[in-house]
Amino acid sequence: MGIEQKAGDLGLVTTTLEQAVNWARTSSMWPMLFGLACCAIEMMAAQASSYDMSRFGMELMRASPRQSDLMIVAGRVSRKMAPVLRNLYDQMPSPKWVIAMGDCAACGGVFNNYAVVQGVDEIVPVDVYVAGCPPRPEGLIHGIVTLHEKVKKEQIKDWA
Amino acid sequence: MTEIREVSFEEFKHLVSDRAIKGDTMLLNMGPQHPSTHGVLRLLLELDGEIVVNCIPDIGFLHTGIEKNMETKTYQKAEVMTDRLDYLNPIGNNLAYCLAVEKLCDLDVPPRAQVIRVLLAELTRMASHLIWLGTSALDLGAMSVFLYTMREREMLLDIFELCSGQRMMTTYVRPGGLWRDVPVEFVPAVEQFLKIIPAKINEYESLLHDNPLFIERTRGIGVIKADECIQWGVTGPILRAGGMAYDLRKARPYSGYEQFDFDIPTRQEGDVYARYEIRMAELRESSKIVRQALDKLPGGEIRSNNRKFIPPPRSEIGTSMEALIHHFKLWTEGFTPPVGSVYVATESPRGELGVFLESDGTPKPHRVHYHTPSFANLQIMPLLTRGHFIADVVGIIASIDIILGDADR
Amino acid sequence: MKIPFETLTKNLFDEFGATPQEFRGEVSYLIPAETLVALVTRLRDVYGFNMLIDITAVDYWPKIAPRFHMVYHFLDMSSNQIACIRVPIDGQASSLSSISGVYINATWYEREIWDMFGLRFDGNPDMRRILMPHDWEGYPLRKDYPLGYEEVEYSFNFSEIDLKKLHGKE
Numbered sequence: 001m002g003i004e005q006k007a008g009d010l011g012l013v014t015t016t017l018e019q020a021v022n023w024a025r026t027s028s029m030w031p032m033l034f035g036l037a038c039c040a041i042e043m044m045a046a047q048a049s050s051y052d053m054s055r056f057g058m059e060l061m062r063a064s065p066r067q068s069d070l071m072i073v074a075g076r077v078s079r080k081m082a083p084v085l086r087n088l089y090d091q092m093p094s095p096k097w098v099i100a101m102g103d104c105a106a107c108g109g110v111f112n113n114y115a116v117v118q119g120v121d122e123i124v125p126v127d128v129y130v131a132g133c134p135p136r137p138e139g140l141i142h143g144i145v146t147l148h149e150k151v152k153k154e155q156i157k158d159w160a
Numbered sequence: 161m162t163e164i165r166e167v168s169f170e171e172f173k174h175l176v177s178d179r180a181i182k183g184d185t186m187l188l189n190m191g192p193q194h195p196s197t198h199g200v201l202r203l204l205l206e207l208d209g210e211i212v213v214n215c216i217p218d219i220g221f222l223h224t225g226i227e228k229n230m231e232t233k234t235y236q237k238a239e240v241m242t243d244r245l246d247y248l249n250p251i252g253n254n255l256a257y258c259l260a261v262e263k264l265c266d267l268d269v270p271p272r273a274q275v276i277r278v279l280l281a282e283l284t285r286m287a288s289h290l291i292w293l294g295t296s297a298l299d300l301g302a303m304s305v306f307l308y309t310m311r312e313r314e315m316l317l318d319i320f321e322l323c324s325g326q327r328m329m330t331t332y333v334r335p336g337g338l339w340r341d342v343p344v345e346f347v348p349a350v351e352q353f354l355k356i357i358p359a360k361i362n363e364y365e366s367l368l369h370d371n372p373l374f375i376e377r378t379r380g381i382g383v384i385k386a387d388e389c390i391q392w393g394v395t396g397p398i399l400r401a402g403g404m405a406y407d408l409r410k411a412r413p414y415s416g417y418e419q420f421d422f423d424i425p426t427r428q429e430g431d432v433y434a435r436y437e438i439r440m441a442e443l444r445e446s447s448k449i450v451r452q453a454l455d456k457l458p459g460g461e462i463r464s465n466n467r468k469f470i471p472p473p474r475s476e477i478g479t480s481m482e483a484l485i486h487h488f489k490l491w492t493e494g495f496t497p498p499v500g501s502v503y504v505a506t507e508s509p510r511g512e513l514g515v516f517l518e519s520d521g522t523p524k525p526h527r528v529h530y531h532t533p534s535f536a537n538l539q540i541m542p543l544l545t546r547g548h549f550i551a552d553v554v555g556i557i558a559s560i561d562i563i564l565g566d567a568d569r
Numbered sequence: 570m571k572i573p574f575e576t577l578t579k580n581l582f583d584e585f586g587a588t589p590q591e592f593r594g595e596v597s598y599l600i601p602a603e604t605l606v607a608l609v610t611r612l613r614d615v616y617g618f619n620m621l622i623d624i625t626a627v628d629y630w631p632k633i634a635p636r637f638h639m640v641y642h643f644l645d646m647s648s649n650q651i652a653c654i655r656v657p658i659d660g661q662a663s664s665l666s667s668i669s670g671v672y673i674n675a676t677w678y679e680r681e682i683w684d685m686f687g688l689r690f691d692g693n694p695d696m697r698r699i700l701m702p703h704d705w706e707g708y709p710l711r712k713d714y715p716l717g718y719e720e721v722e723y724s725f726n727f728s729e730i731d732l733k734k735l736h737g738k739e
Binding site: 049084114136 | 191
Binding site: 569 | 622651653673702710
């Protein structure tokens with residue numbers, strides 16, 4: 001659809017364009033500050049000096065959803081917080097990605113009860129799940145690198 | 161569940177002043193997702209221009225149902241959930257729960273385990289104060305302090321990982337003692353940490369203590385004195401900054417704290433700057449306690465031998481029939497304490513952390529209730545923010561040092 | 570002031586009919602619900618218990634009378650004594666007078682008990698839910714409220730559970 005229909009299969013032009021755009025997106029993907037609970041502390045540790053996330057392009061964390069590309073849901077999402085989460089996801093401009101960090105965001109974690117949403121993928125579509133309670137900063141960085149590889153495989157027909 | 165519900169104004173009309181209803185003042189939502197609220201805290205601010213007239217905290221965005229969930233698990237399994245309450249002080253939460261279980265079941269704790277518990281509790285207090293310092297300075301604009309304190313905290317997390325295998329949620333303190341003995345590398349690692357930390361604390365102080373910007377933003381802001389603290393049930397550094405020298409480690413000592421020699425820092429002003437000074441002084445006192453604990457570390461066992469409550473070591477299971485039977489009973493059914501209720505309180509970095517544990521003779525607790533300091537301390541938010549600017553609200557929240565996992569449970 | 574527990578016990582028994590129970594060195598007093606505010610005022614003014622530490626409740630369902638026990642802890646900071654007061658309440662008559670006139674920090678604790686157990690307090694200036702969303706139905710910490718857990722998914726029941734799971738859309 002879109003460019004491919006109008007221009008036909010241009011081959012070399014579209015693949016170079018894909019590579020350029022994907023390279024630009026992965027090299028400076030800015031996460032949104034969405035630390036909820038204990039995983040937020042490990043996310044802060046990953047951002048700090050020992051395990052530096054700015055090496056991977058995430059120089060700063062924007063608090064405003066209008067200015068960020070990536071939402072790292074770090075921590076347990078309670079029933080009261082769920083509409084807020086969906087609202088923030090809707091406010092992010094596309095292209096946007098979601099990483100579910102930690103066991104509670106991935107599947108509800110230790111807490112299988114009335115108050116915790118069992119996995120944040122009930123509310124938003126998730127791209128990468130990072131397991132751990134809380135995951136080590138290296139684990140989060142591995143999740144981010146996996147997301148970068150996933151983005152690099154995106155093709156023009158997904159976003160044009 | 162995924163729709164936004166419009167909250168009608170009728171529901172909290174009784175909390176805001178008449179000027180808001182007339183339209184004189186503005187109601188601003190400092191929402192659950194905010195860079196400076198230290199978690200998911202929602203504050204409804206009633207503003208007259210930039211000055212806060214009233215502030216209504218709205219908590220519950222991190223409510224996890226831990227108390228109800230612990231009622232459906234046995235005492236051993238329920239301990240895993242206690243780490244995640246006040247997630248900057250996981251060993252302190254474990255310690256409070258284990259002290260309550262030990263009081264309920266009348267278990268003895270060997271002296272080596274008590275000293276190591278004190279050591280780890282003080283190291284956790286230092287880790288919590290380091291993160292508090294980093295994030296408060298970050299909120300008030302000093303970003304380099306955050307990077308320095310996280311670097312020191314990594315050394316502490318390495319020490320916790322040495323003992324238990326996990327950086328944060330260790331569940332290392334178990335009823336009757338500890339999970340297993342500390343490894344050989346533990347003592348040199350703690351020594352190494354103690355060697356460098358006094359210089360680092362001086363370095364953080366030199367960045368903030370006489371900094372005119374920091375002083376402008378914190379002196380005279382958010383004042384609460386000791387008698388109001390007692391009325392509102394506030395404990396911890398806020399009470400000590402208001403002038404009263406009350407520390408649970410000295411008032412109702414637990415786990416052998418009476419053998420250690422440390423001071424209780426106090427200030428008289430009760431503002432944000434006083435709380436900052438108190439927590440820096442507490443960092444130094446904690447390193448003193450860790451030094452004493454390391455010097456007097458006795459040998460001996462690490463866990464009580466009462467096999468009705470404590471599982472036997474794995475090596476015995478192959479050779480002893482009783483050990484196998486005890487292991488089987490404890491893992492399938494759990495232990496049964498007598499009927500009754502206890503209340504045990506410890507001093508967490510935020511204030512009084514108390515556990516009310518009631519048992520009804522079954523292997524699962526009948527009621528576990530945590531009296532958490534963040535829930536008690538958040539009640540004074542309207543009092544502290546009245547008459548200040550919005551920018552001061554950020555500093556005040558940082559100085560109360562709330563953790564929303566603690567407040568919402 | 571440092572008052573020995575025997576004197577306190579005797580005084581409370583004579584004036585308010587408080588029966589003491591002792592367990593592991595801690596004494597708790599069972600009192601009838603009508604005497605609560607008067608006793609609490611005496612504790613604060615005469616016996617010097619100047620801080621309210623905590624209010625909580627225990628549910629004894631399926632026992633109906635009394636179904637709940639309200640548990641109050643008070644602290645005397647000068648002598649580090651804790652007084653524990655237990656008030657039995659029936660399942661039907663679930664209303665109690667608030668002590669927020671005596672101890673001002675009781676407001677939030679009583680809100681939490683209203684939220685979790687459904688016990689109303691007359692005289693509390695702010696009776697709203699505190700931890701659950703405003704429109705939540707039910708009182709979670711009661712024993713007849715289910716835990717609300719999700720069925721664990723194994724390979725043999727994967728297809729039934731997976732079909733019913735919600736998934737977030739774009």
